[in-house]
Amino acid sequence: MSSTVSPLAPRKHPVLPPIEGVRIATAEAGIKYKGRTDLLVMTFEPGTTVAGVLTRSKCPSAPVDFCRQNLPTGRARVLVVNSGNANAFTGKKGRQTTAMTAAAAAAATGCDQDEIYLASTGVIGEPLDAGRFAHLLERLAADAVADRWADAGKAIMTTDTYPKYATATVRLGDVDVTINGIAKGAGMIAPDMATMLSFVATDAPIEAAVLQKLLKRGADSTFNAVTVDSDTSTSDTLLFFATGKAAERGAPRIVSEGDPKLVPFKRALNRLLKNLALQVVRDGEGARKEIEISVSGAKSARSAKRIALSIANSPLVKTAVAGEDANWGRVVMAVGKAGEPADRDSLAIWFGDIRVAHQGERDPSYSEAEVSGYMKNDRIRIGVDLGMGRGKATVWTCDLTKEYVAINGDYRS
Numbered sequence: 001m002s003s004t005v006s007p008l009a010p011r012k013h014p015v016l017p018p019i020e021g022v023r024i025a026t027a028e029a030g031i032k033y034k035g036r037t038d039l040l041v042m043t044f045e046p047g048t049t050v051a052g053v054l055t056r057s058k059c060p061s062a063p064v065d066f067c068r069q070n071l072p073t074g075r076a077r078v079l080v081v082n083s084g085n086a087n088a089f090t091g092k093k094g095r096q097t098t099a100m101t102a103a104a105a106a107a108a109t110g111c112d113q114d115e116i117y118l119a120s121t122g123v124i125g126e127p128l129d130a131g132r133f134a135h136l137l138e139r140l141a142a143d144a145v146a147d148r149w150a151d152a153g154k155a156i157m158t159t160d161t162y163p164k165y166a167t168a169t170v171r172l173g174d175v176d177v178t179i180n181g182i183a184k185g186a187g188m189i190a191p192d193m194a195t196m197l198s199f200v201a202t203d204a205p206i207e208a209a210v211l212q213k214l215l216k217r218g219a220d221s222t223f224n225a226v227t228v229d230s231d232t233s234t235s236d237t238l239l240f241f242a243t244g245k246a247a248e249r250g251a252p253r254i255v256s257e258g259d260p261k262l263v264p265f266k267r268a269l270n271r272l273l274k275n276l277a278l279q280v281v282r283d284g285e286g287a288r289k290e291i292e293i294s295v296s297g298a299k300s301a302r303s304a305k306r307i308a309l310s311i312a313n314s315p316l317v318k319t320a321v322a323g324e325d326a327n328w329g330r331v332v333m334a335v336g337k338a339g340e341p342a343d344r345d346s347l348a349i350w351f352g353d354i355r356v357a358h359q360g361e362r363d364p365s366y367s368e369a370e371v372s373g374y375m376k377n378d379r380i381r382i383g384v385d386l387g388m389g390r391g392k393a394t395v396w397t398c399d400l401t402k403e404y405v406a407i408n409g410d411y412r413s
Contacts, residue, residue, distance in 0.1 A: 008282035008290055008378060008398075009162045016167045016180045018146035020203045021045040021243025025140040025148065026155040029133040032084025032122060037155040039133050041140040042079040042199070043109055048243045050076035050117065051211035053219045055236035062087045062094030063118040064237060066102065070114045074208025076241050077111035079199065080118050080137065083156050083184070087120040087128040088234040097130040104134040108141040119197050119237045121184060122158055153182040156197055159407055160186045164279040170268040173261050175251040177204040181272050185280040186228070198223065198238045198276055204265060205244035205253040213257045214269060215240045222273040225305070225395045228284035229404070230313035281396045286403025289321055290396065292381045298391035303340040305393035310338035311382065318400035321380055326371035328356045331382060346387030351375065 021044055026037040052071045054064050080101055087094050102113045120128060153163030164183040169176050185196035206214075219238055247253055254262050282290050293311050298304035311317055311334040320327040328349050335342050345360035352374045355363045374380075 005161045006283045006287055008287060010279065013150070013163070013165050014167050016149035016165055016182075017178060019178050019180055019201050019243065020245035021048060022201050022241070023144035023146055024152050025144040026151045027133070027136050027140055029082065029136060031082055031128070031132055037151065038083045039136065039140070040079070040081040040152050040155040041105075041137060041144060042152070042201075042241075043141055043144050044076050044078070044201075044241055045243055045245065046077070048076045048241055049074050049206060049208040049211055050242075051208060051215040051240045052117070053215055053223075053238045055233060057232050057234050057236070059089060059234050061120060061235045062090060062098045063120045064235060065095075066098040066118050067237060067239070070117060073114050075115050076117060077115040078105045078109050078117070078141070079239065079241070080105050080116070081156050081197065081199070082120050082122075082128070082133060083158050084122040085120060085126055085128040086122045086124045086235045088124045090125070090127050093127045097128045100130040100134050101137075104130075104137045105141070108138040117239055119199075119235070119239075121156065121197050121235055124234060149180055149182065152199075153184075156182065156184040158184065158186070159285055160184050160283055162283060164276055164283070166272045166275040166279075168268040168272050170264050172204050172246065172254075172265055173250070173252040175246055175249050177202055177246045177251055177265070179204075179265075179269060179272055181276050183276040183280055186283045186285045196233050196236060196280070199241075200239070200269075200272070201241040201243070203243050203246040205247040205251055206242045207253070207255045210254055210257050210262075211240055211242055214266060218266075218270045218273045222270065222277040225393070226277045226281045227309060227312050227395065227397045228281065228287070229400075278396055281398050284398035284404075285407045286401040286405075287398035288378065288401055289399040290379045291318070291321055291398060292379070292394060292396050293384070294381070294392070294394045295384045295386070296392040297346075297386040297388055298393075299341045299389040300391040301393055302391070304386075304391040305395065307335055307338045307340050307342070307384065307386070308393050308395040310334045311384070312395050312397035315400055317382075318397065321375070322399035322401045324372065324375040326351050326356065326368070326375050331384065332357070335384060335386075341388060342386055343388060348385045348387065350381070350383035352377075352381050
């Protein structure tokens with residue numbers, strides 16, 4: 001955790017209310033950090049369903065493999081998360097650590113090991129000693145209470161400069177249900193599923209198969225539409241838990257994604273996921289500016305998203321924004337290198353509401369002073385229209401500053 005909070009951080013954090021069926025505890029296990037919490041335990045009452053979206057990295061961490069193995073059951077009782085060590089690229093030792101952690105968590109709560117979910121974040125390639133924290137799980141499970149969401153968000157941080165929270169209350173049938181979410185992430189962010197780590201919970205009674213569809217679709221337009229540095233983590237894990245406790249207050253059980261009662265819930269969930277994803281972008285390592293990139297007029301939505309990500313991941317575009325330089329030529333470059341259908345002479349580019357390029361050349365009304373003034377904002381919008389079709393997509397990123405190099409140059413020291 002950095003001592004300097006990102007200038008794009010929220011001015012205030014929401015207070016996340018308790019969710020029926022969820023209890024939380026944290027501890028200082030000393031895995032890497034001193035004087036701060038680095039271990040999180042969440043327990044869920046029997047009947048809790050779970051869904052997950054995990055990294056598609058070909059070098060996944062041991063906890064990702066463990067979650068992938070358990071998700072088909074659709075059941076959850078315990079989540080254990082540590083920060084400071086990713087338990088990734090740790091071979092047999094990594095698998096031994098997940099097995100030892102799961103065994104301790106199962107013993108602490110009296111559940112089966114296939115109802116346990118694990119996540120780790122931090123340095124890759126260094127063995128994680130479960131002996132440092134497995135013995136704490138029994139006490140943590142016993143001490144867990146419902147109103148510790150703020151502590152949960154802090155315990156999972158690594159280079160984050162602030163914890164990331166979101167909450168929503170929405171009607172399901174005639175009953176109010178709650179959705180809470182926390183996330184962590186600041187670098188190694190180019191999700192191919194979700195962000196680094198994010199955990200969402202609700203008291204709504206939703207079957208696991210429906211929960212999975214909701215989460216996958218929600219992640220595609222939120223967590224899978226943000227990038228800080230184009231690097232997809234080995235540890236990306238997004239988990240969604242539904243305790244179903246609102247059924248005791250009359251909430252209807254949802255067994256089909258097409259249930260019309262689910263529409264407000266779906267919208268609220270997607271807003272919450274977007275909120276968390278944008279908080280990750282705004283905490284990009286060394287970030288000073290948030291950048292929204294909207295591409296329209298592409299041959300397809302898939303093509304539009306690839307072009308948008310090509311722009312978002314370009315170090316030259318990101319450093320131009322950091323330097324408050326309206327260098328739209330770098331946007332042209334990023335469109336051209338994306339490998340997607342594009343026509344130079346149909347291309348139009350905007351910075352904010354100012355069109356800077358049109359039909360293959362600089363806009364006739366281009367004003368350097370006007371655009372330079374816009375670039376001083378801390379939120380920059382870049383618009384691109386390809387003039388070729390109806391495909392469109394929006395992604396979010398941040399600028400690239402010398403602080404990013406400083407943070408990552410001494411990350412292990």
